[in-house]
Amino acid sequence: MKTMSLVAPFLLSTFLVAPAASAAGIIKFDAPGAGTASGQGTLAYRINSSSEIAGYYIDSSNNYHGFLRSPDGTFKTFDAKGASTWSLAINDHGAIGGTYDVLLGKRDSSNGFVRTARGRIETINPRGNHWGAVVYGINLGGESTGSYVDADDVIHGYFRTKDAALTAFDAPGAAGTYVHGINDGGAIVGWYMDAGYVDHGYVRAADGTFTEFDAPGAGSHGTLAHAINGKGWIVGDYDDPNLVSHGYLRDPGGTFTEYDAPDAGKGAQQGTGGAGGVNSHGNVTGAYYDSGNAEHGYIRLKDGSLTEFDAPDAAGLTAPGGINESNIIAGYYADSAGVYHGFLRTP
Numbered sequence: 127m128k129t130m131s132l133v134a135p136f137l138l139s140t141f142l143v144a145p146a147a148s149a150a151g152i153i154k155f156d157a158p159g160a161g162t163a164s165g166q167g168t169l170a171y172r173i174n175s176s177s178e179i180a181g182y183y184i185d186s187s188n189n190y191h192g193f194l195r196s197p198d199g200t201f202k203t204f205d206a207k208g209a210s211t212w213s214l215a216i217n218d219h220g221a222i223g224g225t226y227d228v229l230l231g232k233r234d235s236s237n238g239f240v241r242t243a244r245g246r247i248e249t250i251n252p253r254g255n256h257w258g259a260v261v262y263g264i265n266l267g268g269e270s271t272g273s274y275v276d277a278d279d280v281i282h283g284y285f286r287t288k289d290a291a292l293t294a295f296d297a298p299g300a301a302g303t304y305v306h307g308i309n310d311g312g313a314i315v316g317w318y319m320d321a322g323y324v325d326h327g328y329v330r331a332a333d334g335t336f337t338e339f340d341a342p343g344a345g346s347h348g349t350l351a352h353a354i355n356g357k358g359w360i361v362g363d364y365d366d367p368n369l370v371s372h373g374y375l376r377d378p379g380g381t382f383t384e385y386d387a388p389d390a391g392k393g394a395q396q397g398t399g400g401a402g403g404v405n406s407h408g409n410v411t412g413a414y415y416d417s418g419n420a421e422h423g424y425i426r427l428k429d430g431s432l433t434e435f436d437a438p439d440a441a442g443l444t445a446p447g448g449i450n451e452s453n454i455i456a457g458y459y460a461d462s463a464g465v466y467h468g469f470l471r472t473p
Contacts, residue, residue, distance in 0.1 A: 223261030247295030363399030
């Protein structure tokens, strides 16, 4: 199961091999000022119901900047507090959440932020934050959620109201709590690591109660939960005992439906995972890794049909970041020169 670091969501790998699937209905885009060298470019991360896209770009000096792309293709670029900025979440009003660098004495760290629909930046620095904080989800009511790292390098979750009241939390029995999504009802999903370094999925209800779960086929590396829709459907992935990843959809009653992309690899660190999101129809997007370790996108409909895809000139890396109510998908890909570009896939 391939996941990103809490305070370095920008650490990415590129596989420079040939693409494998159709690119129909996909357009690419680049943020103004995005660099054109290997490891630079544009990374779209989330999309809302109006097809506004949040993401970040890496300029020619390898600095990171946030952006909001409107449905007409125009961009607003920004930096939270003038620092390197990664935009990782967006709600249907256009408010954006993410993380930005700060320098504390001689130590690099990060704070979370929310950028309101009017462009005001609000800093999120949970009490006890020592190494970093990040916003991974923001809902229609302006409630946000994410994780932070304390002075003992322990990861905790937090919930923040629209009025900036903040509650830190840990899943029961957790040695580390990772947060990855919130729905409009205030339910939060993610995963926690137990004392034996096994990951378990959880959903934290709006009243603060936890339900923990494991996918039926999960091995010792455990279960990750990536996103939750307004009806309580959760999407995620797990590693089996052979370290092969598989996707799952968990219904509000706790029943799992597991799935695999047809061309997913069957070796360790391959398979189906990296879920980008689930919309209210129960349709999912994510990534799979083939037998050559190249990354491709997919969309899986609630009826079980699954379509694989690559961006038009992708070279081994197509990474869907989110899906909206119209089944429009946003994400990023790398070309043969290792440059990142955003993409928009329409049904």
